[in-house]
Amino acid sequence: MNEIKKVEKDEKLIVNICGEIFNRKEAKISVFDRGFLYGDSVYEVARTYNGIPFLLQEHLDRLWHSASLLNLSINYTQDEIVHQVNRALAELGEENAYIRIIITRGEEGILSLDPTFAKSNNLVIIVKDQTPNPKSWYQDGVKVILAKTQRTNRMAVDPNIKSGNYLNSVLAIMEARKEGVYDAIMLNVLGNITEGSHSNIWMAKGKNLVTPPLTAGILEGITRKMLIQLAKGNNIQVDQKDITPNELINADEVFFTSTTREIVPVTQIDNSPIGLGQPGNMTKELIKIYSKFIHQQTVDQSGNG
Amino acid sequence: MNEIKKVEKDEKLIVNICGEIFNRKEAKISVFDRGFLYGDSVYEVARTYNGIPFLLQEHLDRLWHSASLLNLSINYTQDEIVHQVNRALAELGEENAYIRIIITRGEEGILSLDPTFAKSNNLVIIVKDQTPNPKSWYQDGVKVILAKTQRTNRMAVDPNIKSGNYLNSVLAIMEARKEGVYDAIMLNVLGNITEGSHSNIWMAKGKNLVTPPLTAGILEGITRKMLIQLAKGNNIQVDQKDITPNELINADEVFFTSTTREIVPVTQIDNSPIGLGQPGNMTKELIKIYSKFIHQQTVDQSGNG
Numbered sequence: 001m002n003e004i005k006k007v008e009k010d011e012k013l014i015v016n017i018c019g020e021i022f023n024r025k026e027a028k029i030s031v032f033d034r035g036f037l038y039g040d041s042v043y044e045v046a047r048t049y050n051g052i053p054f055l056l057q058e059h060l061d062r063l064w065h066s067a068s069l070l071n072l073s074i075n076y077t078q079d080e081i082v083h084q085v086n087r088a089l090a091e092l093g094e095e096n097a098y099i100r101i102i103i104t105r106g107e108e109g110i111l112s113l114d115p116t117f118a119k120s121n122n123l124v125i126i127v128k129d130q131t132p133n134p135k136s137w138y139q140d141g142v143k144v145i146l147a148k149t150q151r152t153n154r155m156a157v158d159p160n161i162k163s164g165n166y167l168n169s170v171l172a173i174m175e176a177r178k179e180g181v182y183d184a185i186m187l188n189v190l191g192n193i194t195e196g197s198h199s200n201i202w203m204a205k206g207k208n209l210v211t212p213p214l215t216a217g218i219l220e221g222i223t224r225k226m227l228i229q230l231a232k233g234n235n236i237q238v239d240q241k242d243i244t245p246n247e248l249i250n251a252d253e254v255f256f257t258s259t260t261r262e263i264v265p266v267t268q269i270d271n272s273p274i275g276l277g278q279p280g281n282m283t284k285e286l287i288k289i290y291s292k293f294i295h296q297q298t299v300d301q302s303g304n305g
Numbered sequence: 306m307n308e309i310k311k312v313e314k315d316e317k318l319i320v321n322i323c324g325e326i327f328n329r330k331e332a333k334i335s336v337f338d339r340g341f342l343y344g345d346s347v348y349e350v351a352r353t354y355n356g357i358p359f360l361l362q363e364h365l366d367r368l369w370h371s372a373s374l375l376n377l378s379i380n381y382t383q384d385e386i387v388h389q390v391n392r393a394l395a396e397l398g399e400e401n402a403y404i405r406i407i408i409t410r411g412e413e414g415i416l417s418l419d420p421t422f423a424k425s426n427n428l429v430i431i432v433k434d435q436t437p438n439p440k441s442w443y444q445d446g447v448k449v450i451l452a453k454t455q456r457t458n459r460m461a462v463d464p465n466i467k468s469g470n471y472l473n474s475v476l477a478i479m480e481a482r483k484e485g486v487y488d489a490i491m492l493n494v495l496g497n498i499t500e501g502s503h504s505n506i507w508m509a510k511g512k513n514l515v516t517p518p519l520t521a522g523i524l525e526g527i528t529r530k531m532l533i534q535l536a537k538g539n540n541i542q543v544d545q546k547d548i549t550p551n552e553l554i555n556a557d558e559v560f561f562t563s564t565t566r567e568i569v570p571v572t573q574i575d576n577s578p579i580g581l582g583q584p585g586n587m588t589k590e591l592i593k594i595y596s597k598f599i600h601q602q603t604v605d606q607s608g609n610g
Contacts, residue, residue, distance in 0.1 A: 015336060028333035029341060031320060031407075031429050036334060038471035039344025070472065071479055100416065102336075111405065111431065113471060113478050113503055124336050126416065150460035153494060157457065157472050165470040166343035166418060167375065167462050173418050174376055189458060189494055198418055 016088040016125040033122055035104030038113065039164035042066040043102040045259055047130050049298040051095050056082065058222045063101060066161045072105050075120050088127040098260060100126040104164070133261055138287070141267030141279045142182035144196070146245055147172040151186035151194040154217040159194070162219060169197040183256070185269070188217045193243040199258035200224040203243060203251035204282040213240040223257040230289050253280030263287045321393040321430040338427055340409030343418065344469035347371040348407040350564055352435050354603040356400050361387065363527045368406060371466045377410050380425050393432045403565065405431040409469070438566055443592070446572030446584045447487035449501070451550055452477040456491035456499040459522040464499065467524060474502040488561070493522045498548040504563035505529040508548060508556035509587040518545040528562040535594050558585030568592045
């Protein structure tokens with residue numbers, strides 16, 4: 001059974017709703033907000049290291065991209081959002097912070113699915129202490145299963161839209177919890193690997209890295225995007241191509257990437273050990289490369305590095 | 306271009322949140338509610354005729370069924386919910402009311418997809434005046450298109466779960482609005498007809514009725530369910546079987562069913578007229594049968610009929 005992150009009862013947390021600062025208990029939104037009624041919203045999760053937002057521009061660009069795929073117009077500029085994020089972070093006063101930015105299509109004019117009647121966006125920014133993840137995830141790797149829940153088809157709602165419709169992933173993570181494992185990897189209609197409930201998946205075979213292409217129906221992770229560039233810069237070949245469950249289980253190494261968890265080795269899938277059943281050398285090497293990149297992007301720029 | 310229901314600026318409306326009554330402006334929910342964060346909620350839309358809730362028990366049963374498919378446990382009894390609905394209706398004081406009942410998985414303990422950390426349900430009941438639908442829908446029928454948006458696959462998130470994840474339908478209705486038509490009918494991965502963005506679809510061919518089976522990936526509509534029984538009782542054969550787009554376009558008659566709209570004739574699909582391009586005799590007959598049923602279930606029981 002994998003270690004699960006503990007609930008902290010008095011988590012320090014600040015919410016900025018459309019420019020007003022709230023504490024946890026006061027932070028409320030209209031029940032007529034389309035984000036609440038239909039999950040008609042887009043969001044991003046970013047973070048800071050040493051007080052410096054990490055790749056925030058990339059996250060804002062993806063937020064805009066998600067919105068455009070839903071034809072959800074954003075009445076804020078990116079600068080305004082950065083300003084509101086910084087206000088919330090200043091109020092929080094933590095060096096390592098989690099940042100959630102949600103933009104909804106706004107409040108309903110009438111109760112109708114039809115977005116024509118929506119009013120202007122609501123902006124909700126939640127910042128909190130980014131507590132460290134369990135060390136065991138990185139030292140021992142995590143166990144996962146292949147989900148029975150299929151990834152939502154791109155033609156229905158493209159998983160590349162980071163939206164308020166997350167039940168597909170909730171169903172997958174419930175399967176994982178039932179089996180006492182870290183996460184569940186979903187397949188697409190064709191039976192190919194897509195991603196975990198909140199992370200992209202990768203495998204190493206020989207000296208090459210493989211990760212599913214966007215056409216498999218996945219979110220274009222920002223850690224994924226960065227790691228593709230970093231791997232290439234370190235002469236590691238990365239192929240974006242479809243992966244079958246068999247290929248994944250028979251890979252030398254498997255790992256997840258995500259913003260808040262970075263690179264997490266996967267050492268077991270459906271009771272089969274991956275490689276030697278412990279984090280592999282390629283994964284360890286990539287963790288080092290990615291840590292260095294984070295350092296360059298944050299500590300160094302703060303004048304502390 | 307079909308008539309679209311108008312926005313009423315000062316709609317009379319009452320909200321009951323976990324037993325407390327609010328007006329529109331005050332009705333708010335925590336931004337940490339999983340309904341807002343992930344669309345992790347289930348809901349129903351019911352209505353009253355002449356002050357009497359219509360088929361409320363059927364709606365509550367479906368609400369419970371949706372919740373069970375999401376493994377979302379409900380801490381309320383059905384009687385408690387009926388009591389809170391009645392309190393909201395009494396406050397509203399309208400004969401013909403719209404009733405929306407939303408149950409969310411509750412507020413987050415921490416920000417995590419994992420529902421293990423959810424606290425107890427939030428219950429939101431919205432009641433408002435059920436304004437009459439445009440007469441033209443029933444007299445002239447409505448025009449629709451076949452959507453490019455595919456219906457979410459049952460293996461991903463079963464469309465038979467009436468949940469807070471409604472972007473799939475929002476994308477479909479946006480296609481319809483763009484073309485200036487009433488609605489868009491979605492196909493499943495196999496290319497068969499499923500349903501409209503908020504209504505079940507039916508066709509008449511000869512003396513028989515056909516509507517897609519649950520296995521096509523649809524919501525089991527309560528109007529659909531009642532009409533299947535009523536048609537049988539009136540010696541009209543109903544087949545629940547897969548329908549291809551071609552079969553639908555070449556049907557004698559086509560119509561939608563939904564709780565708030567009842568039976569709506571469809572007279573054009575993708576610019577092709579259905580039958581004679583006007584509501585057909587079978588549809589008109591079913592509208593009469595259904596009206597009689599509503600009357601029996603409501604007016605008669607109130608002692609007015």
